[in-house]
Each structure stands twice: as C-alpha cells, then as structure tokens.
Amino acid sequence: xxxxTIMLGNEAIARGAYEAGVKLSSAYPGTPSxxxxxxxxxxxxxxxxxxxxxxxxxxxxxxxSFSGVRSLACMKHVGLNVASDPLYTxxxxxxxxxxxxxxADDPGLASSQNEQDTRMVARSAHVPVLEPSxxxxxxxxxxxxxxxxxxxxxxxxxxxxxKLAHSQSAVELCDRVEVDDKEYSRNVAKxxxxxxxxxxxxxxxxxxxxxLASDAYSLSVNRIEKGDNKIGFITSGIAYQYVKExxxxxxxxxxxxxxxxxxxxxxxxxxxxxxxxxxxxxEPVIEEQVRAWGINVIGKEAFTRQGEYSANLxxxxxxxxxxxxxxxxAVPNRPPILCPGCPHRSVYxxxxxxxxxxxxxxxxxxxxxxxxxxxxxxxxxMGASISALHGMEKGKGKDYIKxxxxxxxxxxxxxxxxxxxxxxxxxxxxxxxMILDNRTTGMTGHQDHAATGKTLKGEETYAIDLAExxxxxxxxxxxxxxxxxxxxxxxxxxxxxxxxxxTVIITKAPCVLLKGxxxxxxxxxxxxxxxKCGMCLKIGCPAITKNSDGTIKIDQTMCNGCxxxxxxxxxxxxxxxxR
Amino acid sequence: xxxxxxxxGVGGQGTLLTSRIIGKVALEGxxxxxxxxxxxxxxxxxxxxxxxxxxxxxxxxxxxxxxADVIIAFERLEALRYAHFLKKDGVLIVNDCRIDPMTVxxxxxxxxxxxxxxxxxxxxxxxxxxxxxxxxxxxSKVLNSVVLGFAAPYxxxxxxxxxxxxxxxxxxxxxxxxxxxxxxxxxxxx
Numbered sequence: 001x002x003x004x005t006i007m008l009g010n011e012a013i014a015r016g017a018y019e020a021g022v023k024l025s026s027a028y029p030g031t032p033s034x035x036x037x038x039x040x041x042x043x044x045x046x047x048x049x050x051x052x053x054x055x056x057x058x059x060x061x062x063x064x065s066f067s068g069v070r071s072l073a074c075m076k077h078v079g080l081n082v083a084s085d086p087l088y089t090x091x092x093x094x095x096x097x098x099x100x101x102x103x104a105d106d107p108g109l110a111s112s113q114n115e116q117d118t119r120m121v122a123r124s125a126h127v128p129v130l131e132p133s134x135x136x137x138x139x140x141x142x143x144x145x146x147x148x149x150x151x152x153x154x155x156x157x158x159x160x161x162x163k164l165a166h167s168q169s170a171v172e173l174c175d176r177v178e179v180d181d182k183e184y185s186r187n188v189a190k191x192x193x194x195x196x197x198x199x200x201x202x203x204x205x206x207x208x209x210x211x212l213a214s215d216a217y218s219l220s221v222n223r224i225e226k227g228d229n230k231i232g233f234i235t236s237g238i239a240y241q242y243v244k245e246x247x248x249x250x251x252x253x254x255x256x257x258x259x260x261x262x263x264x265x266x267x268x269x270x271x272x273x274x275x276x277x278x279x280x281x282x283e284p285v286i287e288e289q290v291r292a293w294g295i296n297v298i299g300k301e302a303f304t305r306q307g308e309y310s311a312n313l314x315x316x317x318x319x320x321x322x323x324x325x326x327x328x329x330a331v332p333n334r335p336p337i338l339c340p341g342c343p344h345r346s347v348y349x350x351x352x353x354x355x356x357x358x359x360x361x362x363x364x365x366x367x368x369x370x371x372x373x374x375x376x377x378x379x380x381x382m383g384a385s386i387s388a389l390h391g392m393e394k395g396k397g398k399d400y401i402k403x404x405x406x407x408x409x410x411x412x413x414x415x416x417x418x419x420x421x422x423x424x425x426x427x428x429x430x431x432x433x434m435i436l437d438n439r440t441t442g443m444t445g446h447q448d449h450a451a452t453g454k455t456l457k458g459e460e461t462y463a464i465d466l467a468e469x470x471x472x473x474x475x476x477x478x479x480x481x482x483x484x485x486x487x488x489x490x491x492x493x494x495x496x497x498x499x500x501x502x503t504v505i506i507t508k509a510p511c512v513l514l515k516g517x518x519x520x521x522x523x524x525x526x527x528x529x530x531x532k533c534g535m536c537l538k539i540g541c542p543a544i545t546k547n548s549d550g551t552i553k554i555d556q557t558m559c560n561g562c563x564x565x566x567x568x569x570x571x572x573x574x575x576x577x578x579r
Numbered sequence: 580x581x582x583x584x585x586x587x588g589v590g591g592q593g594t595l596l597t598s599r600i601i602g603k604v605a606l607e608g609x610x611x612x613x614x615x616x617x618x619x620x621x622x623x624x625x626x627x628x629x630x631x632x633x634x635x636x637x638x639x640x641x642x643x644x645x646x647a648d649v650i651i652a653f654e655r656l657e658a659l660r661y662a663h664f665l666k667k668d669g670v671l672i673v674n675d676c677r678i679d680p681m682t683v684x685x686x687x688x689x690x691x692x693x694x695x696x697x698x699x700x701x702x703x704x705x706x707x708x709x710x711x712x713x714x715x716x717x718x719s720k721v722l723n724s725v726v727l728g729f730a731a732p733y734x735x736x737x738x739x740x741x742x743x744x745x746x747x748x749x750x751x752x753x754x755x756x757x758x759x760x761x762x763x764x765x766x767x768x769x
Contacts, residue, residue, distance in 0.1 A: 006606055008616070031618055110617065134613075134640075167640035168602060168614040244638040312643045323645030326663040326701065331656055332688035334680035336590060336625035364623060372685045445618065537684060542624050545679045555678075557710075557719050 007171045009164040012135035013074075013102055014039035015171065016142025018046060020098075021179035023069040026051045026060035028415065029444035030076030031111035032165035033104035037074055038447075041456045045176060050447055050456045053382070053415040054079035058086045058101060065099035065155075066191060068182035070146055074102040077116050078381065082416065087155070088125045089193050092201040094153035094208075096182050098146035101127075102158045107281045108308035110162050111443070113362065113379065115306065117282040118159050122259050126205050128212055129157045129259040130221060131237040135169040141256060144221060146179075152208050159258070161281065163238045163308060213260035221256025224269055232273030234266065234286055234297070238309075239279050245311040246318065261289055270295045277302070281309050338367050340543040341519060341560025343483035343509035344436055347407070348373040349539045349564065350489045356403050356497065358434075359392070361385035361417070363409040364442045372540045376407065383408070383416030389431050390424050398430045402497055405432040405505075410466060411441035411449045418469065421504070425474040430500040432493070435466055436483070438511040446514060470504045477501045483509035486567055512560045519561035521576035525554045529573035536565040536574065581634030583642040584734060587661045588653030589678050590622040593723040596748070597651065598629040600727060603744045604736050605633035613640040626657060626680075651730045653709075653722075654678050655694045662698055671698060672730040673706040674722070705729070705769045712763055721753070721760035728764025738765055 007015065013036045017025065025048045027037040041048040051057035054075040064071035075083060080103050087101070106112040122129045130145050132138040138160065145156040189197045216222060232251035233243045236258050243252055253269040255261070270276050270290070278287040278299040287299035302317045303309070312322035338345045348368045351358055352375050360366055360376035361384060369376035378388060385406040393401045408417045413435050424431060441447040448454040453463035470478045477496065481489055489507065496503035510517045523543075530551040536544055543558035544565055554565070554574070566574040584601055588594045595616055602614040610633040617627050630642040647665045651672045652658030658673045665671060673695060682688040691697075698704050707729045713722040724745060731741050742758055749757045 006602060006612060006614070035618070163615060163640060166616045166618050168599075168612070168616070169637070169640065170606075170611060238640075241639040310641065310643050311639055312645075323643060324663060325645045325667050326665060328644075328663045329659050331660045331691065332680055332682045334589065334624075334626040334656070334660075334682070336623040337681050339591070339623060367623065371681070371687065443623075445622075540681055540685070542678070542681065542684070545684055 003173045004170055005173060006168050007135045008035060008166065008168050009135050009138045009160060010035035010166070011039045012138040012171050013142055013158065013160070015173065016139035017072050017100070018043045019139070019174050019176050020143045020146045021070055021177050022046055022072050022146075024061065024064040025049070025072040025074065026057035027074035028052065028054050028057055028079060029441050029447040030079050030104070031444055032106060032160070032162040033074050033076045033079070033102060034444045034447065036102060037456060048456050050449060052450055054083040055086060058083040058090070061099055061101070062086055062090050065095045065097045066184065067096070068184050069097040070179055071097060071099050072102065075104070076112065077103055077105045077118050078112065078114065079103070080118055080121055082382070084121060084125070087127065090155045091126050091205055092193055092198055093191050094204070095149055095155060096184060098149035099155045100142065100145045100149060100158055101155060102160065104160045104162070104165050105282065106162050108162060113381065115282060117285060118157065119258055119285040120283055122157050123285065126209050127155055127157050127259070128152070128257065129159050130256055131159045131258045132164065132256070133237050133240040133254070134164070135167070135171045137256070138164065139171055141221065148212070152212050154208055159237070161238055209260050213262060216257050216260060216262035217265045219257055222262060222265060223254050225252040225254060227251040229272060230274050232269060232276045233279050234269065234276060234290070235279040236286070237281070239281050242309055242311045242314050243279055246314045255286070258286065261286065263293055266290055267293070267295065270297070279303060279309070279314065335370060336367060337540065337542055338364065339512055339560070340541050340558050341512035341562040343438055343507065343512070344368060345373070345539055345541065346484045346486060346509070346562070346564050347434065347436055347489065347507050348375050349568070350486050350493060351375040351405065352538070354490065354493060356405055356493065359385045359389040359404060359406045361408040361412050363412050365407055365409055365436050368407070372538050382412050383420050386417050386420035386433055387423060389433070390420070390427070390429050393429060393431055394427070398500065401431055405434050405493065405497060407434045407436055409442065410435060410437040410439065410451055413466065414450050414464070418473070421470065421475065422473050424502055429502045431502060432496045433504045435504060435506045437466060437506050437508050440511050440514055442511045442513070446511065466506055475502055475504050477503040478506070479503065480506045480508055483507040484562060484564065486564070512562065519563070520579065521561040521563070522556045522559045522579050523554050523561060523563060523565055524556070524575050524577045525552050526573045526575060527551045529571050531571050531573070533570070535568045535570065539564055539568060541565060581632055581637055582734070583646045583648050584631040585628060585642050585647045585650045585661060585664055586631070587626070587628045587650060587657045589657065590624045590627045592627070592653045594627050594629050594653060597723050597727055598631050600744055600748050601631045601734065603748065604740055605631065607740065607744065608736050610634060611637045613637045615640040626660060628661060649730065649733050651726060653726060656680070656690065658698060659691065659694050662702060665702055669702065670733045671702045671704045672726070672733065673698070673704060674709040674726045675706045676708070676710055707764065707767055709764070713760060716756060716760055716763065718753070718756050721757050724749070724757040724760035725764040728761035729767055729769070731765055738762070741765070
C-alpha cells in the first residue's frame with residue numbers, strides 16, 4: 001500500500017513535481033507560494049533555484065522546456081504580472097519538455113497588495129489552468145498538468161489559493177517516474193516568435209484551446225457528483241470543500257480544469273438540476289462564460305467577489321443564517337508589526353525624527369506605514385518605491401522631494417528595484433534611495449537571494465555587492481552605514497536629502513530572525529530613572545510597554561537586545577544586561 | 580462527527596507547531612485530518628489563528644464561527660477576539676498572559692480589563708499561567724507544551740499518545756523538557 005502522510009498544500013505541489021520527473025524549478029519567493037521551492041530543494045534529483053524575479057524564473061523554465069526537460073516556475077499572483085511578458089508568448093511557442101507555472105492567489109489578502117484572480121490572466125493568455133482542492137489533488141494535478149502540457153503542447157498553470165497552499169491534509173506518496181529528455185530540434189516557426197512565425201502560432205493556440213475545451217468533457221479532473229436534483233453547484237478549488245461541508249447531498253460539478261471550460265459538460269450538468277449556483281472565489285470567471293452560453297445560474301449576485309469564501313457564507317445565502325451562537329466582541333486590533341530588534345525600526349526612527357516621507361515598497365518594511373513610526377507613505381508593487389519617487393521629482397520639481405526618500409529591501413532591490421535606479425541615473429535624479437539591507441528576503445520567511453552568497457540548495461556562491469552594483473550603474477554617491485548607528489544615519493539622511501546629488505544609502509544590519517544574529521544582551525528598564533517621557537515608546541517596539549504608573553517595562557523574553565530604545569532614552573533609564 | 584480545534588495567539592508564540600502536534604495526534608488516532616495555517620505577514624507579531632479539524636472525512640480546512648469544540652488561546656486578548664467561534668458547549672483554554680498590541684502601546688486603544696471573568700460568564704473556561712510554569716521548569720520556550728498539555732484532556736486521545744508525538748516533533752535537544760512541560764500542564768489543577 002502507498003504510504004500516506006499529512007502534507008501542506010505547497011509541500012504536496014513540490015512532491016507532485018518530484019514524482020512527475022521535473023528536472024528544473026526556478027522561482028522568486030512570495031506568500032503563499034514560497035514553500036513549494038523550499039520543499040522541492042530537498043530532492044537531489046531536481047535542480048532548484050531562486051531567481052531575482054518571476055520574469056526571470058519563467059524564462060529559465062521556458063529554456064529548460066525548450067531543451068527538452070520537464071520544468072517548473074513558482075510565484076504568487078502578483079508575480080505573474082512580472083512574468084506575464086514571457087507567459088503570453090510561451091503560450092504561442094508551446095513546450096518541448098512539459099512546463100508548469102504554479103501561481104498562488106491570495107483571496108483575503110493574508111500577505112499581498114491586491115486580490116487579483118489568476119484565471120483572468122490565464123484566459124487572456126490562452127493558458128490552461130488546473131485548480132486542486134486539497135493536498136492530494138495538489139500532488140495529483142501537478143502530474144496531470146505535465147501530461148496536459150506535453151499532450152497539448154502548452155504551458156499549464158496550476159492555480160492555488162492561500163487556504164490550499166497553507167492547509168495540511170492527507171497525501172498518498174508515489175515514486176518518482178523519470179521522464180526521458182526530449183530531443184531538441186531547431187524549429188524557427190515554433191520557437192522564434194517574430195511576426196511571420198507568431199502569425200502561424202496564433203492559429204495553433206486557438207486550435208489547441210478548442211481541442212482541450214472539447215476534451216475537457218471527459219478529463220478525469222472534472223467530475224459530476226450526482227446528488228439532489230433540486231440544487232446544484234459548479235465549483236472548484238477550496239470553494240468545493242465549503243460546498244461539501246454545507247450541502248453534502250447536493251449535485252456538484254467539480255471542475256479541476258478551470259480554463260478552458262467544457263461547454264457540453266456544463267450544459268449537461270445544468271440541465272440535470274433545477275437551480276445551479278456557481279461558487280467561485282474572487283472573479284466570476286466560470287459564471288460569465290456559463291451565462292454567455294445562455295444558461296441561467298446564480299453567482300455573484302449572491303456571493304461576493306471579495307475575500308475568502310467560507311461554509312458560513314454559503315449557509316447565510318442558502319438558509320439565511322450561519323452557525324454562530326455568540327456575538328463578536330469588539331477588541332483592540334493587533335496588526336502585524338516589526339519584530340523586536342528589527343533594523344528597519346532603527347532606520348524608520350531616524351526618518352520619523354526628521355519628518356521624512358518614504359516612498360515604500362514590498363516587504364516587512366511596508367509595516368513602517370503604521371503608527372507610531374508612520375513614515376511610509378506609499379506601497380504599490382515590487383520596485384515602485386524608487387521609480388515613484390522619481391515621478392514625484394520630475395512632476396513637482398526637485399525641491400518637492402527634499403523631505404522624501406525611497407525605501408526598498410535588498411531582495412526587492414534585486415527583484416525590480418535596480419532597473420528603476422538605472423532610470424534615476426539616466427534621467428538626472430537628485431533623489432535619496434535607501435536600500436534596507438538585512439541580508440535576506442524577510443517577509444516570506446528568510447530566503448536567500450543574489451546578494452547573500454548562498455543558493456536555494458544551500459551552496460556557497462558569489463554574492464553581489466550592492467554598493468558596487470549601484471556605483472557600476474553610475475550612482476554618483478553611494479554610502480554604506482550600520483542601520484543601528486542612528487546618529488550617523490541621521491547625519492547622512494539630512495545631508496543627502498538636502499543635496500542635489502543622487503544618493504543611495506545602504507543601511508546594513510541582518511534580520512534579527514536570521515540564525516546566529518541575536519544580540520548578546522537584553523535591555524532592562526530602570527523604574528527609578530524613568531521620567532515617563534515616552535520617547536522609547538515612539539519607536540514602536542512590542543517588547544516595551546507601560547506600567548500602570550506610566551513608567552515603562554521591557555519584556556525580556558521578547559527583547560532581542562538591539563539597544564535602539566536605549567539610544568533614545570535621555571535619562572539613562574534603560575540599560576543593557578547580559579542575557 | 581468532525582472535531583474542531585482552534586489555536587489563537589500572537590505571531591511568534593508558536594501556534595503553528597502546536598496545531599501540527601494536535602494534527603499528528605489525531606492522524607495517528609486514525610482520523611482524516613486537515614490543518615490550516617498562517618504564513619507571511621501576519622506572523623510578524625499580528626493576531627494569528629490556526630485550525631485543526633479531524634473526523635471520518637473532513638472537507639473544509641478551517642473552523643468557522645459557532646463551530647469550535649476547543650479553542651486554545653495563548654493570550655487573553657486573543658481569547659476574547661475569537662471566543663465567538665465556540666460552539667454553545669465549547670471549551671476555552673487560556674494561557675493567562677497579556678501582550679499589548681501596538682494599538683494599546685501607543686494609547687490609541689485600551690487593553691480590556693477582566694477578560695477572563697467576562698469570558699467565564701459565557702463559556703466553560705480553564706486558564707493557566709504557562710509562562711510562569713515554563714520559567715520554573717527552566718525554559719520559557721516550553722510554554723507551548725505546558726499549555727498544550729493543559730488543553731489535551733479536553734481533546735482526548737490519552738496522555739501517552741500526546742507524549743509520543745511531542746517527542747517526535749520538538750527539536751531533539753528539548754525532548755525531555757518539553758515532555759516534562761506537557762506532563763505538568765496535563766496534570767495541572769483546573
């Protein structure tokens with residue numbers, strides 16, 4: 001009997017890739033997709049890497065596919081935007097070795113800047129999409145995705161969502177099946193997408209999609225679960241589980257292939273039940289197509305486009321009430337915060353003191369937007385901090401940005417910040433850009449990148465020197481400074497924001513959660529010396545709270561000993577003691 | 580019948596590991612199990628909730644309002660935030676500790692007084708000072724095992740089933756102290 005174990009959705013996806021004989025995977029970390037690469041890196045048979053961004057990762061997977069091996073790229077939904085340039089044309093070239101792109105959507109915004117629906121992108125790019133509903137299916141669908149990819153000569157997207165990616169359920173393991181490498185043969189009409197070839201491939205794309213839509217009628221991933229003929233659901237992914245929870249006896253058309261759709265299958269299902277609900281998270285992708293075929297269903301007029309679905313949501317629509325028996329109590333919010341000992345806090349304390357606005361970016365440091373630090377004014381997408389600040393300067397003049405800086409993390413800078421910085425050099429910017437270099441990709445859980453000196457497999461490698469990189473592209477003034485040296489940092493920031501010379505300030509201090517990065521001491525408050533001035537509370541460290549008499553206390557189990565609070569105390573009421 | 584367990588706390592308190600231990604115990608007890616976790620931004624000191632569901636066949640991976648048989652809260656305010664997820668006869672286990680959210684630290688909101696008393700009026704509640712016990716045992720990090728041990732009798736499976744999973748899950752160097760902490764919590768007065 002096959003071995004059964006419990007696996008995170010992302011672990012099951014990695015396992016599926018392994019069992020499918022995948023030889024290469026390239027990815028950029030992004031919640032909720034990150035762990036796929038980390039689990040896959042454990043298999044010696046698979047080459048895995050972190051790429052600087054999702055466009056690069058996808059292109060690496062494309063090259064591997066062209067050469068004739070099964071390849072994989074993984075990313076979160078917004079990563080697919082970065083990768084959409086290669087994606088749209090990869091749909092034209094098709095594959096040699098099977099190619100799958102795993103894209104993790106984040107309905108409910110657990111850790112993202114928007115709630116976009118990957119199925120919309122896939123429809124417009126004409127790429128098939130499989131959507132599993134638990135860890136077992138996540139593994140099985142990966143293998144099916146490679147079969148579809150090779151059978152139909154197309155990249156395939158495996159779409160997951162946060163709840164699937166980060167839930168654990170039982171999985172039966174199988175052995176890896178080694179797939180023979182395919183021969184590569186030069187084929188300009190297929191692999192060189194200049195107009196003359198692409199015109200021909202567009203025909204192929206449409207034919208292929210029609211063929212798959214027709215075959216989808218009998219694909220094993222689509223199934224009808226015949227039940228009550230009064231009420232039926234068309235559903236897929238995690239939403240299927242809510243339907244089974246609430247209406248175990250209803251008829252269900254469970255779609256594993258959500259693009260393209262089988263018209264015949266849907267027509268048959270809808271004619272066999274009286275009322276059909278389309279229960280899909282985010283956009284009405286299935287619903288609109290079904291309606292366009294003239295079939296009457298209930299969809300977004302009853303169920304929201306926003307956030308994650310739930311069994312209670314379905315109950316409220318069907319029965320007018322849910323399971324709740326107690327009222328919710330209004331309690332103070334507990335938003336995420338920078339960790340005790342985080343070097344970003346030190347940088348932001350300086351910007352806050354100087355009343356400087358920060359054009360922000362994507363990472364832990366986005367949390368600098370909230371009180372009490374409150375210095376980050378904007379956050380749009382990876383790399384936007386630098387280019388948006390440039391737009392402000394060119395729009396309103398250089399004096400307008402004298403109290404502005406851009407802040408961007410080391411990993412994000414290498415992702416898409418560096419090309420923004422090239423623009424600043426080229427177009428004569430006077431801005432101040434701060435690279436908050438904490439030697440890791442922090443928010444997603446500490447992944448290495450091109451400047452850390454370690455690969456995804458844990459091997460030693462070259463480490464890009466960020467300062468030298470900035471100088472090499474022509475930044476006239478590059479300064480490196482210890483992130484915790486607040487006095488020096490204050491002087492540098494004042495000087496560079498006032499000057500008309502484009503300056504990059506690299507603030508250096510490793511993420512405090514990295515192994516071996518603990519400070520030797522912890523901070524301790526001295527009640528007698530405390531004058532209740534509140535200066536130390538302004539840095540927003542969660543280890544510092546007030547006693548009932550207004551003096552402060554420091555939770556030593558939480559404190560990481562960075563000493564930032566001590567540097568802001570004028571009364572020597574905080575000391576550092578040996579841990 | 581599916582059993583629904585919720586673990587709530589503050590990011591960094593170890594709710595993830597706790598939910599994985601509960602899931603493993605249920606799996607070894609022969610049940611179908613689903614666990615839902617939180618990764619990414621919310622882990623940075625925010626309010627964190629994880630779910631474990633087990634039974635003959637489990638569909639959805641999350642526990643919703645009105646469905647929780649047991650809630651294990653690692654912090655008082657988080658207990659109050661999620662108590663309405665309990666079933667009518669659900670049990671609330673609270674680690675009696677206070678961690679001020681930033682909204683309280685900066686004075687924008689007040690940390691409610693008398694949380695345990697208020698919750699006791701509505702629910703079956705048992706509380707324990709896990710920190711104090713963990714420190715007495717010599718390692719503040721075994722707090723999770725103390726609280727999990729305290730909660731385990733309300734979930735079932737028997738002490739030995741738990742201890743063997745704790746042994747297989749925690750870092751090798753900390754097996755003994757974690758087992759001791761679990762046993763202490765399991766047998767603690769309530």
